[in-house]
Amino acid sequence: MKLLFNLFILLSSIFFFASCNEKIYFTPDIRNKIESKNIDLRSLQYFIDNDIMFKREISSDTTKIISGKVIFENLKYYQVIALRADTKGVCTAVYPDRLMLSFEVGDNKNIVFSIPKSQGSYDVYQMMKEDIYGNPTTTIMYDGHIYNMILKYNFLPRLMIRKRVIEKQDHDSRIMKGRSIN
Numbered sequence: 001m002k003l004l005f006n007l008f009i010l011l012s013s014i015f016f017f018a019s020c021n022e023k024i025y026f027t028p029d030i031r032n033k034i035e036s037k038n039i040d041l042r043s044l045q046y047f048i049d050n051d052i053m054f055k056r057e058i059s060s061d062t063t064k065i066i067s068g069k070v071i072f073e074n075l076k077y078y079q080v081i082a083l084r085a086d087t088k089g090v091c092t093a094v095y096p097d098r099l100m101l102s103f104e105v106g107d108n109k110n111i112v113f114s115i116p117k118s119q120g121s122y123d124v125y126q127m128m129k130e131d132i133y134g135n136p137t138t139t140i141m142y143d144g145h146i147y148n149m150i151l152k153y154n155f156l157p158r159l160m161i162r163k164r165v166i167e168k169q170d171h172d173s174r175i176m177k178g179r180s181i182n
Helices: 002-020 028-036 163-169
Strands: 023-025 045-048 052-058 069-073 076-083 088-095 098-102 110-114 139-142 145-151 159-162
Antiparallel strands (some): 045 088, 045 159, 098 110
8 A cells, every 4th residue: 555655656746747847839829928928038948849960061171170970971071960859949039030049059050940931820930941032941051051951850840948937927826924913
């Protein structure tokens, strides 16, 4: 009986802590709700929901001075940078139609997230797949270089935030102090 009770407490604790860290997709509705409470979008912790890799061909004489993983494939050198699901990111700039996020420290290491133009207001902010002219592309400018985007799945990474950020802002609560007889 005691073992069953301890197992129940353990499972309840795991469920409680797991539910505290639930993430939700960052949508225009969520953005509006946060901004309506005068919360700066740059103060939130962001995450992405799936993996993506950036890959570019490099010359063999620059393989020693670059960051990321260097691989040798088909008699060529490639630099590969992986961005994994649940990687933490910070917002570096806010625009009416997009956000700039950074997942590592350094200049020119920002990635643009926006709502796809073909979709409605309930859709999720995702990594941009268009160039500055709105043309579809499979490349990204990152850290001063052009990389090919390699998707693990068939969709671009989407932005998420912790659900408790919204829940904390949805209500005002307090505890009554109580009264004593004078």
